[in-house]
Amino acid sequence: MQAMKVAVVGGGLGGLTAAALLARGGCDVTLFERSKHLGGRAQTSEVEGFRFNLGPHALYRAGAALRVLGRLxxxxxxxxxAQTGGYALRAGRLHTLPRGPVSLMTTDVLSLAGKLEVARLLAGLGRIDTDALGSLSTREWLDTRLAREDSRALLAALVRVATYCADLTALSAQAAVRQVQAATAANVLYVDGGWSTLVEAVALQAREAGARLELSTRVAAVVLREGGGRVEGVRLADGTVRAVDAVVVAGGPAEVAALVPGDAALARDAQEAVPVKAATLELGLSGLPRPDALFALGVDGPWYASVHSASARLAPEGGAMIHVAKYLGGSDAAPKEAELEAVMDALQPGWRARVVARRFRPALTVSEGLPLAAKGGLAGRPTVEVPHLGGLYRVGDWVGGEGMLADAALASAEAVERALLQGTVAPRRRAVGA
Ligand SMILES: Cc1cc2nc3c(=O)[nH]c(=O)nc-3n(C[C@H](O)[C@H](O)[C@H](O)COP(=O)(O)OP(=O)(O)OC[C@H]3O[C@@H](n4cnc5c(N)ncnc54)[C@H](O)[C@@H]3O)c2cc1C
Incomplete structure (x- = not known):
């Protein structure tokens, strides 16, 4: 039997994972990446010996991404x-961050009544049935579960750090609670060397399974069969057409729509997606002025700072690699760098004299589309299959019913594998994870 020919558009972590899984499953895979390097938003830059991810990246240890990477x-x-050195940031000052029963009782970011309310909620968090929360917004959920303003502010901060989302009126409580459950149950991993190590490892798996990875090659359009309804190839920016049986687009909803011009359903998906954005400041310091202050989370504002090099190899000997971020809501303007610097002034006074490398990004797209309460939560996200276009699939952190962020990207890559390989292709190699 002839191997199914698949074009994967996009060489980020999602596209590479799809390429590796499909090539291992026996497909004849070519991946096209428009930029001259792989990785997309999972790239890492080396600046003066510091490894800068594109903003703070943490891998959920209970998430789909780690599961799928394991299969590869x-x-x-x-x-x-680090389990010590964490602070809550309020009105520009540091307070004890409630992390467990003791810090919850000693912190002054909560009143006594607030402490009891939060303790009760966190004790039962793992047992909350999230299936019923799809259409409820996170804001509504917080308002119904917590009577006190200070408790809501703390829970909102935990949701922001777990989801990256500052727009709690739009975000489905189902997704928010699942993320906080996952974060509190199994924590996250800061990755040695940065997320480009994951990109390189998945790219190696894809190549070893026979996938071809073509860099600096933009796909300009998906070619549809005469009369529409089914894909038959991709047209590259230089005009050449590659005939394929299936196309997997691992970009954002706007990119999918642009590849099939005039398709009203794909245009609507792009219009209705609500992206998650953040401003980020990466810092490489020669050392920490306060070695005991490693993490700050805003409870009266959407602030984050974390010394990632305290847990992962991301800095030269003695140095410190710190990510600072502001979570942006839908209507928020990109902030000035000084706003993020103020978080560092609180966490690490004197940091400016130790800067070796820095990079500011005022508005990065963290996720291409958040699970919306208005659409019923995770089940309301676009499916990996494009129902009216046979052979067209999509992968990304805005696709499918599982997870958020990279977990959604890799879970959707796995869902494409299931959809494409079900009984259609004679496996060239041992099925992955079998
Ligand atoms: C600041 C920030 C912080 C984050 N933190 C976390 C975190 O803590 N945990 C987590 O799980 N996730 C996090 N993420 C999200 C995570 O990085 C993404 O979910 C993941 O990298 C998405 O991978 P992807 O392959 O789906 O998309 P992308 O990485 O966006 O890749 C898409 C690729 O497609 C290419 N492309 C698009 N159109 C075309 C075309 N027509 N032809 C050829 N190539 C094309 C692009 O160049 C790009 O390389 C964060 C993201 C950001 C920006």
Whole structure:
């Protein structure tokens, strides 16, 4: 039997994973990446010996990404964030961050009544049935579960750090609670060397399984069969057409729509997606002025700062690699760098004299589409199959019913594998994970 020919559009972690899984399953895969390097938003830059991810990246240890990477034989190295040195940030000042029963009782970011309310909620968190929360917004959920403003502010901060989302009126409580459950149950991993190590490892798996990875090659359009309804190829920016049986687009909803001009359903998906954005400041310091202050989370504002090099190898000997971020809501303007610097002034006074490398990004797209309460939560996200166009599939952190962020990207890559390989292709190799 002839191997099914598949074009994967996009060489980020999602596209590479799809390429590796499909090639291992026996497909004849070519991946096209428009930029001259792989990785997309999972790229890491080396600046003066510091490894800068594109904003703070943490891998959920209970998430789909780690599961799928495991199936590919990729075992990320690194560690969980430091369990000491965490602070809540309120009105520009540091307070004890409630992390467990003792700090919850000693912190002054909560009143006594607030402490009891939060303790009760967190004790039962793992048992909350999230299936029923799809159409409820996170804001509504917080308002119904917590009577006190200070408790709601703390829970909102936990949701922001777990989801990256500052727009709690739009975000489905189902997705928010699942993320917080996952974060509190199994924590996250800061990856040694940065997320480009994951990209390189998955790319190696894809190549070894026979996938061809073509860089600096933009796909301009999906070619449809005469009369429409089914894909038959991709047209590259230089005009050449590659005939394929299936196309997997691993980009955002706007990119999918642009590849099939005039398709009203894909245009609507792109219009209705609500992206998650953040401003980020990466810092490489020669050392920490306060070695005991490793993490700050805003409770009266959408702030985050974390010394990632305290847990993962991301800095030269003695140095410190810190990510600072502001979570942006839908209507928020990109902030000035000084706003993020103020978080560092609180966490690490004197940091400016130790800067070796820095990079500011005022508005990065963290996720191409959040699970919306208005659409019923995770089940309301676009499916991997494009129902009216046979052979067209999509992968990304805005697709499918499982997870958020990279977990959604890799879970959707796995869902494409299931959809494409079900009984249609004679496996060329042992099925992955079998
Ligand atoms: C600041 C920030 C922080 C984040 N933190 C976390 C975190 O803590 N945990 C987590 O799980 N996730 C996090 N993420 C999200 C994570 O990085 C993404 O979910 C993941 O990398 C998405 O991978 P992807 O392959 O789906 O998309 P992308 O990485 O966006 O890749 C898409 C690729 O497609 C290419 N492309 C698009 N159109 C075309 C075309 N027509 N032809 C050829 N190539 C094309 C692009 O160049 C790009 O390389 C964060 C993201 C950001 C920006």
């Amino acid at each position: 034989g990729v075992k990320p190295q690194g560690d969980i964030p």
